[in-house]
Amino acid sequence: MAKTSEQTFFKFIKSPLNYPVSVYLGLGIIFAVFIRWLCIPNKSVDYKYFLAPWYDFIASHGGFSALKYGFADYTPPYLYWILIAATLLSGLPKILGIKLFAMSMDFVCAFFTYKIVKLKYPAGRMAIFAFLAVILSPTVIYNSSLWGQCDVIYTTGLVACVYFLSIYKQIPALISFGVAVSFKLQAMFLAPLLLIMVLKKRISWYFLPIVPLVYVILMLPAWFAGRPMPDLLLVYFNQANKYKELAKGSPNLYQWIPNDFYNIVVPIGLALTVAAMLLLAYLVVFKNRLEITQDRLIHLATISVLFMPYILPKMHERYFYPADILSIIFAFYFPQYRWVAISVQLASFFGYLGTPIYIKLFAFPLGFTLWFIVRHCDMIYPKLKAKIS
Numbered sequence: 001m002a003k004t005s006e007q008t009f010f011k012f013i014k015s016p017l018n019y020p021v022s023v024y025l026g027l028g029i030i031f032a033v034f035i036r037w038l039c040i041p042n043k044s045v046d047y048k049y050f051l052a053p054w055y056d057f058i059a060s061h062g063g064f065s066a067l068k069y070g071f072a073d074y075t076p077p078y079l080y081w082i083l084i085a086a087t088l089l090s091g092l093p094k095i096l097g098i099k100l101f102a103m104s105m106d107f108v109c110a111f112f113t114y115k116i117v118k119l120k121y122p123a124g125r126m127a128i129f130a131f132l133a134v135i136l137s138p139t140v141i142y143n144s145s146l147w148g149q150c151d152v153i154y155t156t157g158l159v160a161c162v163y164f165l166s167i168y169k170q171i172p173a174l175i176s177f178g179v180a181v182s183f184k185l186q187a188m189f190l191a192p193l194l195l196i197m198v199l200k201k202r203i204s205w206y207f208l209p210i211v212p213l214v215y216v217i218l219m220l221p222a223w224f225a226g227r228p229m230p231d232l233l234l235v236y237f238n239q240a241n242k243y244k245e246l247a248k249g250s251p252n253l254y255q256w257i258p259n260d261f262y263n264i265v266v267p268i269g270l271a272l273t274v275a276a277m278l279l280l281a282y283l284v285v286f287k288n289r290l291e292i293t294q295d296r297l298i299h300l301a302t303i304s305v306l307f308m309p310y311i312l313p314k315m316h317e318r319y320f321y322p323a324d325i326l327s328i329i330f331a332f333y334f335p336q337y338r339w340v341a342i343s344v345q346l347a348s349f350f351g352y353l354g355t356p357i358y359i360k361l362f363a364f365p366l367g368f369t370l371w372f373i374v375r376h377c378d379m380i381y382p383k384l385k386a387k388i389s
Helices: 002-014 021-039 045-060 063-068 076-086 094-120 126-135 138-146 151-166 170-183 185-199 210-225 229-233 235-240 259-285 294-311 317-333 335-353 356-375
Strands: none
Touching (some): 021 094, 021 126, 021 138, 045 063, 045 076, 076 094, 076 170, 076 210, 094 126, 094 138, 094 151, 094 294, 094 317, 126 317, 138 151, 138 317, 138 335, 151 170, 151 317, 170 185, 170 210, 185 235, 185 259, 185 294, 210 229, 229 235, 294 317, 317 335
16 A cells, blocks of 8 residues: 555656646746846846936935926836835835836736636646746746836736737727836737727727727826826827837847938838738738637737837837737647747847847847748638638
């Protein structure tokens, strides 16, 4: 009897697949928290020259009343957290207070990823593995806990938007998108999908004002503090004119174009992006009558957040963050194409490392990855006998 029990024990130890899913989840969360804790002391360039000075400015200008000044080039919703960190959480180390919100949102983003994958796999462990894939993703860890950046915040809004679209809840989807846009203009990377959903009548056009309404509502605290509303409405316009680089560490096609052609290439790139977005909508909506199933929704969402930063000029290395998350979801929906997530993650990660030659080189496999997922979308190529439809 003892021998049998011993054999069973060792068999359990040798076969990790036999572990309860709670073991994977618990160990994964513990490791994710631990690695973030190790990363907290790192002071990135953005932390030194932007985040920490913003914190100090708020602390030295009366807390809430500091919001009346245009001391930061971010929209107020993110500054509200800096306000909380500099006042209510002032007892914490400054760097922890600043990074805490984004690091916490890593897990919220993972939760919505879990919810989306759960729609594909109602039973089993796949949704938990998707949750773990997000919180343990190198770029997710790098962005929030090492750099103290906040790309996970607007990306969480985008992933929530995709989830609510998946369950046919268009108002919560638009609210989520509005929140995302209020934090970062890069939330517009999901715009091609939303355009398709409107044209396919999955989103009613008369609900679209929800998006700017959410933006205005989130600007109100700063307006109450005394900042003029025109300033609040023009934050993104001022951001767009601040950096004069075709590509700032982003592994896209502009890596191979000299910055000397900035004034010529930028308008061409913007026109190309608009044309590509309209062409995508035309092919999906008017060239076929296929229904947008859940699998197709994830496919289109992944295309949307990948092709936008790839063909837009003036992109930073962090702007593939939504593609990092959606590619993970894509890999769970279409496991035969797991390499897509690996390709996106690697290209994005080397952008963070900042080595110019690697960034340039990874623009090619990332471009191939984009071509591949477009080419294998049966809503774009209706006659395609897609294995993933």
